[in-house]
Amino acid sequence: MKKILLCLSIFILLSISSNAQIAVIANKSVPESSVSKSELLDLYSGDIKWWGNGDPVIIFDLKKNDDVKKDFYSFIGKTPSRMKTIWMKKMLSGEGDPPDALETENDMLSVVAKTQGAIGFVSLDIIDNSVKTIAIIKD
Amino acid sequence: MKLSNQSLRTKQLIGFGAILLMLILVYLYSIKKMSDLNDEIIAVSNNWLPRAVALSELNNNTANLRISQFEHAYTFDEEKMREQELEMIELIDQITENIDTYEKLKEESEAQNIYTEAEKNLYRLFTDNWEVYQDLSFEFFVLSRENKKQEAIDLLNNEAKEAALIGGGALEQLVNLCQQESFDAAQRAEKTFRSAKGFTTIIIIGAIILSLYIARKLVNMILRPIKQLRTAAGYISKGDYDIYIDIENNDEMGELSESFVHMAHSLEEAQNKLVQSEKMASLGQLTAGVAHEINNPVNFVLSNVNPLKRDINDVINVQKKYEEVIKYHNLENQFAEIEKFKNDLDYEYTLNEIDKLLEGIEEGGNRTAEIVKGLRNFSRLDESEMKIANINECVDSTLMMLKNQFKNRIEIEKDFSEVPDIFCYPGKLNQVFMNLLSNAGQAIDGKGKIIIKTWNNDQSIFVSITDDGKGMDENTKSKIFEPFFTTKDVGEGTGLGLSISYGIIQDHNGSIDVKSELKKGTEFIISLPNKQ
Numbered sequence: 001m002k003k004i005l006l007c008l009s010i011f012i013l014l015s016i017s018s019n020a021q022i023a024v025i026a027n028k029s030v031p032e033s034s035v036s037k038s039e040l041l042d043l044y045s046g047d048i049k050w051w052g053n054g055d056p057v058i059i060f061d062l063k064k065n066d067d068v069k070k071d072f073y074s075f076i077g078k079t080p081s082r083m084k085t086i087w088m089k090k091m092l093s094g095e096g097d098p099p100d101a102l103e104t105e106n107d108m109l110s111v112v113a114k115t116q117g118a119i120g121f122v123s124l125d126i127i128d129n130s131v132k133t134i135a136i137i138k139d
Numbered sequence: 140m141k142l143s144n145q146s147l148r149t150k151q152l153i154g155f156g157a158i159l160l161m162l163i164l165v166y167l168y169s170i171k172k173m174s175d176l177n178d179e180i181i182a183v184s185n186n187w188l189p190r191a192v193a194l195s196e197l198n199n200n201t202a203n204l205r206i207s208q209f210e211h212a213y214t215f216d217e218e219k220m221r222e223q224e225l226e227m228i229e230l231i232d233q234i235t236e237n238i239d240t241y242e243k244l245k246e247e248s249e250a251q252n253i254y255t256e257a258e259k260n261l262y263r264l265f266t267d268n269w270e271v272y273q274d275l276s277f278e279f280f281v282l283s284r285e286n287k288k289q290e291a292i293d294l295l296n297n298e299a300k301e302a303a304l305i306g307g308g309a310l311e312q313l314v315n316l317c318q319q320e321s322f323d324a325a326q327r328a329e330k331t332f333r334s335a336k337g338f339t340t341i342i343i344i345g346a347i348i349l350s351l352y353i354a355r356k357l358v359n360m361i362l363r364p365i366k367q368l369r370t371a372a373g374y375i376s377k378g379d380y381d382i383y384i385d386i387e388n389n390d391e392m393g394e395l396s397e398s399f400v401h402m403a404h405s406l407e408e409a410q411n412k413l414v415q416s417e418k419m420a421s422l423g424q425l426t427a428g429v430a431h432e433i434n435n436p437v438n439f440v441l442s443n444v445n446p447l448k449r450d451i452n453d454v455i456n457v458q459k460k461y462e463e464v465i466k467y468h469n470l471e472n473q474f475a476e477i478e479k480f481k482n483d484l485d486y487e488y489t490l491n492e493i494d495k496l497l498e499g500i501e502e503g504g505n506r507t508a509e510i511v512k513g514l515r516n517f518s519r520l521d522e523s524e525m526k527i528a529n530i531n532e533c534v535d536s537t538l539m540m541l542k543n544q545f546k547n548r549i550e551i552e553k554d555f556s557e558v559p560d561i562f563c564y565p566g567k568l569n570q571v572f573m574n575l576l577s578n579a580g581q582a583i584d585g586k587g588k589i590i591i592k593t594w595n596n597d598q599s600i601f602v603s604i605t606d607d608g609k610g611m612d613e614n615t616k617s618k619i620f621e622p623f624f625t626t627k628d629v630g631e632g633t634g635l636g637l638s639i640s641y642g643i644i645q646d647h648n649g650s651i652d653v654k655s656e657l658k659k660g661t662e663f664i665i666s667l668p669n670k671q
């Protein structure tokens with residue numbers, strides 16, 4: 001009984017801590033194996049438009065303002081709303097359209113796996129080897 | 140630690156200290172209130188108002204953004220669309236700036252704990268709708284750019300309108316809220332200012348009243364004894380030395396009052412002594428005159444008594460001779476006749492009486508002569524020369540004379556120190572000792588003891604004569620130096636002894652003191668200046 005309780009509590013602890021972690025994922029065609037915080041901001045602001053191999057950078061966003069999304073943007077120093085403002089400016093100045101916003105993290109995972117030059121973010125615990133992880137955000 | 144026991148300086152210091160402390164308190168209080176006030180003003184000027192400004196600008200800019208979007212939707216002219224796009228970029232920059240400004244102020248006010256829940260909720264409402272509006276703006280922009288103008292306008296008029304209305308409404312409410320809060324803060328500041336003004340005024344008035352009270356108290360503490368002293372001095376100048384000053388303070392004024400009372404008493408004593416010696420002096424002159432006048436007739440009487448005795452003896456002898464002659468010649472009848480006559484006259488008795496009368500005259504004369512002598516002594520008519528003498532020897536020679544009188548009745552205890560010789564009138568001092576010792580002997584009823592002590596210091600030689608006799612009450616003690624004061628029966632004492640002694644000791648520039656207790660005994664202490 002005690003052992004079960006112990007296992008349970010470890011499991012709960014693990015699941016809580018893994019839930020809080022976010023993986024920045026990219027399509028396997030992306031040559032970069034890791035990106036820094038400021039590079040992430042530039043990628044999502046549309047200031048970096050191409051990967052090292054010349055492929056265009058295609059960013060993806062989540063539709064719902066859930067914890068994963070908020071944590072991701074606050075990691076790069078912005079709010080979701082502020083990101084939208086940035087994208088709106090880019091759009092108005094003809095520098096590019098805002099990213100597609102996907103319904104779920106699983107959608108994000110599969111779309112990034114499918115799309116060449118794609119970059120996105122999901123909870124660390126749902127990633128698989130269909131994508132490559134280029135950064136892990138711990139809180 | 141009673142205040143009344145402190146010195147005047149301490150009292151002053153305490154008084155001024157209290158006043159100073161009060162002023163400092165008032166000062167600190169005003170400073171504190173002023174800084175509260177300052178905080179309020181800063182809160183108003185630094186926070187709510189700028190927030191209100193930022194929010195209303197934000198509201199304007201979002202509204203203008205919407206207007207630009209409409210204009211963008213209503214034109215097909217590429218150029219105009221570009222213009223609107225540039226304007227929108229500018230507006231978005233301003234909106235970003237407004238939001239930044241507001242959020243910075245918001246953080247500050249959160250830190251100051253003056254950011255309200257209502258404001259927080261309203262702002263959340265705005266940001267949510269602003270996000271929705273931005274999402275819709277993306278859609279709108281794509282439609283408008285692709286010249287799907289009607290759809291773009293519909294979007295603006297429906298979904299976007301809702302978000303814009305809710306967001307704008309939230310902003311308007313926020314502006315009102317901030318304005319209200321800044322108004323409230325201003326009112327609070329005014330209230331603080333008013334209460335600070337009121338409190339400070341009250342405290343200052345209190346401080347002034349308290350300082351006046353302390354000053355009054357201090358002045359009273361000093362003035363009261365001064366007034367008492369003034370009154371007392373008035374009494375003294377009228378000759379009333381029996382003054383009373385209620386000395387309640389232990390400060391310098393208390394000391395002054397105390398020495399003042401002391402001075403009054405010494406003054407009274409000195410005055411009494413002066414009166415006493417003046418009395419003595421005038422009595423002395425009077426006595427001298429009387430003594431001189433009585434001396435002659437008394438001498439007259441005394442010098443006549445002896446011849447008179449002799450003469451009467453002669454007369455009696457002559458008469459006896461007659462009787463013998465008559466008896467011898469056998470003149471029986473004549474003799475019988477004379478005897479009869481003698482019997483008739485009670486001649487034996489007459490002869491006796493003549494003796495007694497003469498004795499009486501002689502005694503009376505002698506006593507009168509003695510009194511006159513005493514009076515002359517008292518008035519210092521006959522002063523002999525000053526000599527070097529030793530007091531111990533004087534006392535001894537006096538004791539020799541009294542030896543017989545005291546005999547077994549009175550024990551004499553001598554406690555003599557080796558006192559230096561002094562320049563004095565030894566005969567007169569003998570008289571003083573004689574008088575004191577015989578007074579002591581007379582004060583003792585039955586058996587008793589007299590102690591005679593001598594000692595000296597640099598200034599004086601002392602002689603003390605103590606008896607264990609009947610003592611004196613206060614009333615008697617106060618009169619003993621007056622001439623003719625005596626408690627003894629008529630004929631026993633003249634009452635001159637002590638007044639003469641007093642005069643003699645004064646002539647020596649000495650003093651004579653008496654301590655006595657009724658039924659216990661008396662001590663006379665003579666002090667004579669120690670000089671040769």
Ligand SMILES: Nc1ncnc2c1ncn2[C@@H]1O[C@H](COP(=O)(O)OP(=O)(O)OP(=O)(O)O)[C@@H](O)[C@H]1O
Nearest residue numbers: 578579582619625626627632633634635636637661
């Ligand atoms: N040693 C003493 N004890 C008690 N009373 C005394 C003593 N010496 C003096 N007196 C009192 O003082 C009074 C005055 O004394 P003072 O020697 O002047 O007169 P006196 O002794 O009465 O008479 P006098 O000395 O002329 O014969 C005395 O009558 C007596 O009452």
Ligand SMILES: [Mg+2]
Nearest residue numbers: 574578636637
């Ligand atoms: Mg006497």
